[in-house]
Amino acid sequence: MFEPGPAPAELIRIKRDGGVHDPEAIRAVVRGITDQSWADSQVGAWAMAVLLRGLNAQERRDLTLAMAQSGRVMDWRGAPGLRGPILDKHSTGGVGDKVSLIVAPLVAACGGVVPMISGRGLGHTGGTLDKLESLAGFGVHPTEAVLQACLREAGCAIIGTGPDLAPADRRLYAIRDVTATVESLDLITASILSKKLAAGLQALVMDVKVGSGAVMPELAGAQALARSLVEVAAAVGLPTRALITDMGQVLGRTAGHALEVQEALEVLAGTACEPRLLELCMLQAAHLLVMGGLQPNLDAARAVVRTALDSGAAAERFARMVALQGGPRDVLRDAQLPRAPHTVAVWPSGLRQGRVRSIDVRAVGLALLHIGGGRARPGDVIDPRVGLTGVLGVGEVFSADRPLAQLHAASAEQARKAAAQVAAAFDCVDEAVKVAVPPLVPAVLHPGQGQGEGNASAPS
Numbered sequence: 293m294f295e296p297g298p299a300p301a302e303l304i305r306i307k308r309d310g311g312v313h314d315p316e317a318i319r320a321v322v323r324g325i326t327d328q329s330w331a332d333s334q335v336g337a338w339a340m341a342v343l344l345r346g347l348n349a350q351e352r353r354d355l356t357l358a359m360a361q362s363g364r365v366m367d368w369r370g371a372p373g374l375r376g377p378i379l380d381k382h383s384t385g386g387v388g389d390k391v392s393l394i395v396a397p398l399v400a401a402c403g404g405v406v407p408m409i410s411g412r413g414l415g416h417t418g419g420t421l422d423k424l425e426s427l428a429g430f431g432v433h434p435t436e437a438v439l440q441a442c443l444r445e446a447g448c449a450i451i452g453t454g455p456d457l458a459p460a461d462r463r464l465y466a467i468r469d470v471t472a473t474v475e476s477l478d479l480i481t482a483s484i485l486s487k488k489l490a491a492g493l494q495a496l497v498m499d500v501k502v503g504s505g506a507v508m509p510e511l512a513g514a515q516a517l518a519r520s521l522v523e524v525a526a527a528v529g530l531p532t533r534a535l536i537t538d539m540g541q542v543l544g545r546t547a548g549h550a551l552e553v554q555e556a557l558e559v560l561a562g563t564a565c566e567p568r569l570l571e572l573c574m575l576q577a578a579h580l581l582v583m584g585g586l587q588p589n590l591d592a593a594r595a596v597v598r599t600a601l602d603s604g605a606a607a608e609r610f611a612r613m614v615a616l617q618g619g620p621r622d623v624l625r626d627a628q629l630p631r632a633p634h635t636v637a638v639w640p641s642g643l644r645q646g647r648v649r650s651i652d653v654r655a656v657g658l659a660l661l662h663i664g665g666g667r668a669r670p671g672d673v674i675d676p677r678v679g680l681t682g683v684l685g686v687g688e689v690f691s692a693d694r695p696l697a698q699l700h701a702a703s704a705e706q707a708r709k710a711a712a713q714v715a716a717a718f719d720c721v722d723e724a725v726k727v728a729v730p731p732l733v734p735a736v737l738h739p740g741q742g743q744g745e746g747n748a749s750a751p752s
Contacts, residue, residue, distance in 0.1 A: 307338060409457065485524055503540030538734070
């Protein structure tokens with residue numbers, strides 16, 4: 293229970309003017325968010341004050357703990373039938389990031405237990421829950437019995453926070469999305485870690501995106517967020533490792549809810565393997581296996597992960613999870629994903645051959661948002677059919693028979709307008725021009741580190 297605290301306006305004023313909240317004030321804020329005694333406008337004003345003024349290390353820790361304790365905190369010790377460490381990963385979000393759909397069953401197939409609490413889309417970034425809901429019947433808020441069954445039989449479950457897990461974050465998350473406060477390093481830290489603490493994890497791998505499609509587009513900002521996450525997690529007793537990864541291009545070949553689920557299924561089945569997507573999935577899974585004590589080092593872990601993928605064990609885990617959470621009973625053979633009725637090729641203006649030099653990935657995400665691929669306001673209905681397939685990456689060549697992407701839309705007019713917006717997000721040059729492709733993983737941060745370790749990626 294939270295004790296009474298200062299009035300909302302006073303707490304907003306303190307932070308607006310650069311003051312510091314003591315633990316009691318933080319608890320008062322979280323209580324007001326949770327019990328809705330604070331209006332949406334007050335929560336938004338406080339979030340904006342935090343964005344502009346920031347929180348210190350102690351405030352971040354206090355906010356994270358208070359949000360985690362605003363509802364039920366799971367305790368898996370002694371849970372019947374659960375064998376293996378409780379592990380999870382989380383991404384700060386991007387365009388085309390379907391890694392969670394692949395890593396959760398991969399880790400489960402290698403001996404981990406993954407109760408993955410995920411979120412919905414924020415701004416131009418996609419949400420894992422929204423993607424999974426493109427599978428007919430898939431329930432992101434299972435009962436306790438269904439959740440337990442998923443973890444026993446599949447080794448993984450991907451769920452929303454629900455009304456009793458970190459409820460303060462659930463409300464704050466939605467308000468941040470529509471008040472231009474998504475980018476707050478402090479609120480991102482507390483949001484992510486409060487959910488992970490509520491999930492009762494033993495280890496966490498963070499994927500902190502950097503680049504034009506990331507919440508933190510500059511490397512310095514991504515490093516600061518990674519340090520914040522690792523340091524706060526250490527302070528609250530959750531072993532965490534942060535990978536800073538590139539979001540200067542769409543991850544994989546697809547962007548859009550149903551289309552990303554289809555690509556994830558193809559990766560699990562071994563029929564699609566866009567190199568950067570596959571490498572990132574394998575690397576995150578390998579780090580989790582090492583952190584969970586299931587493998588002695590990254591090389592050994594990667595070998596086990598590769599076997600789980602090649603043997604179909606990870607795909608089988610995903611299929612079990614989907615069926616248990618109410619989705620298609622045989623998702624590997626018949627995913628029953630919706631399809632958009634209109635598809636057009638995306639070409640740069642006046643060009644039919646050349647090379648991609650750079651991509652404004654945020655602009656790509658916003659173009660999809662405008663045709664139903666995201667939410668501009670709370671309560672907006674997402675169209676899971678819309679999106680992109682065959683998306684080219686930085687350094688790749690387009691030609692007369694290979695466009696920048698194929699755009700899928702609900703109408704011909706939508707398709708035409710969105711295709712033009714997506715094309716404008718690609719900076720293209722002559723094919724003869726050499727283009728530098730940014731590293732997939734510029735840095736990895738462990739507790740106590742001030743700087744990254746350099747590129748941790750290795751050929752798969």
